[in-house]
Amino acid sequence: MTKGYSKIFVSLDGTEQQDYVLKRAISIAKGNGAAIIIGHVIDATALETAGSYPADLIKGLEEAFRASVAGLVTEAQQASEIPSIEVLVKSGRIRETLKDEMLDVYEPDLVICGARGLSSIKYALLGSISTFLLRNTDCDILVVK
16 A cells, blocks of 8 residues: 655755755655655756767766765665665756656656755746746655755
């Protein structure tokens, strides 16, 4: 019998807030017996503008992200209430990659993300990922502040 959510997608952005967001996701997953999918998109927009970039740059950024969540991933793996945990790292335009290559593929029933602190100018130009998720996903969204 399911307690609520069965598949939780955690969108992490590499900021210092991500540990707090992931800890909250682990707690919710434990309470629901849910699997966790951690998703991180390396923003390749600036790299695309430059025309080309060293292939090992993306690999290094991916390794750094994986290392930054390794401790909490291990904690989640050791929790008997969490059936599985997966870490996905892709590069591309954040919104499109997040939606098309992660959320549409894994079809979670809950997405958890942080409330990233963009300046008002950046927010006006870029919007926020949490707002994007609210408008473009069919499942529940939890924005952790």
